[in-house]
Amino acid sequence: xxxxxxxxxxxxxxxxxxxxxxxxxxxxxxxxxxxxxxxxxxxxxxxxxxxxxxxxxxxxxxxxxxxxxxxxxxxxxxxxxxxxxxxxxxxxxxxxxxxxxxxxxxxxxxxxxxxxxxxxxxxxxxxxxxxxxxxxxxxxxxxxxxxxxxxxxxxxxxxxxxxxxxxxxxxxxxxxxxxxxxxxxxxxxxxxxxxxxxxxxxxxx
Numbered sequence: 702x703x704x705x706x707x708x709x710x711x712x713x714x715x716x717x718x719x720x721x722x723x724x725x726x727x728x729x730x731x732x733x734x735x736x737x738x739x740x741x742x743x744x745x746x747x748x749x750x751x752x753x754x755x756x757x758x759x760x761x762x763x764x765x766x767x768x769x770x771x772x773x774x775x776x777x778x779x780x781x782x783x784x785x786x787x788x789x790x791x792x793x794x795x796x797x798x799x800x801x802x803x804x805x806x807x808x809x810x811x812x813x814x815x816x817x818x819x820x821x822x823x824x825x826x827x828x829x830x831x832x833x834x835x836x837x838x839x840x841x842x843x844x845x846x847x848x849x850x851x852x853x854x855x856x857x858x859x860x861x862x863x864x865x866x867x868x869x870x871x872x873x874x875x876x877x878x879x880x881x882x883x884x885x886x887x888x889x890x891x892x893x894x895x896x897x898x899x900x901x902x903x904x905x906x
Contacts, residue, residue: 743904744904745795745897745900745901745903745904746793746795746796747796747878747879747880747897747900748793748877748878749792749793749796749850749851749853749854749876749877749878749879750791750792750793750851750854750855750877751792751793751796752788752791752793753784753787753793753794753795753796753797753798754795755795755903755904755906757777757780757781757784759903759906760780760783760795760798760903761773761776761777761780762906763802763902763903763906764776764780764798764802764807764808766906767802767807768806768807768808768809771807771808776808778839779821779839779843780798782839782840782843783797783798783801783843783847786840786843786844786846786847787847789847789860790847790848790850790851790859790860791851791855791857792847792850792851792854795900795903796850796879796896796900797846797847797850798903799896799899799900799903800822800846800850800879800896801821801822801846802899803892803895803896803899804821804822804823805821812826812829813826813828813829813830813831813832813833814826814832814833815832818832818833818834818835818836818842819835819836819837819838819839819841819842820833820834820835820836820842820845821842821843821846822845822846822849823887824845824846824849824865824866824867825866825867834866834867836864841864842864844862844864844865845864845865845866846865848860848863848864848865848868849865849867849868849871852865852868852871852873853871853872853873853874853875853876853882853885853886854874854876854877855873855874856873856874872885878893879893879896879897879900880893880894880897881893882896
């Protein structure tokens with residue numbers, strides 16, 4: 702029996718249709734599965750008023766990997782403080798910690814701010830010669846950082862006690878993502894991109 706031309710054409714075409722379909726399904730799952738079938742890492746949020754996603758161990762490892770001279774016990778305490786203060790205000794602690802790492806050079810403090818100031822985000826350090834604000838403890842310095850971020854990113858009330866002496870100078874609710882920080886938090890036009898680069902490093906751990 703001889704196949705009709707249309708039937709012969711469909712049989713010939715079916716393998717090609719199957720290949721395209723398989724390729725399409727694989728592409729639609731891109732970003733959900735990484736190497737060897739493991740889930741691909743999530744993308745970091747760039748929104749300041751958001752929740753952090755990384756665990757304390759990952760955050761400590763991220764910082765110690767970028768500065769091998771750090772005391773891991775001190776870093777663990779600092780990370781825990783950032784998580785507590787960020788959750789209190791609804792701030793994304795992944796962003797806050799990456800910003801702290803950028804401002805302090807992963808706690809090397811090679812700029813005008815010294816490690817004794819407990820100033821982890823350069824508050825008041827408006828140039829390379831100004832030391833900026835001093836805080837009585839690590840907890841107070843971290844709280845000031847988080848309060849300052851929230852002041853920029855939200856019009857919601859900030860939880861007392863107030864550690865940030867510069868809250869009155871902030872135009873509330875004008876910053877939503879890390880890419881809105883240049884020109885407000887820092888003069889560097891690449892400031893947001895630098896934080897984003899650190900976020901991506903953090904999420905690749």
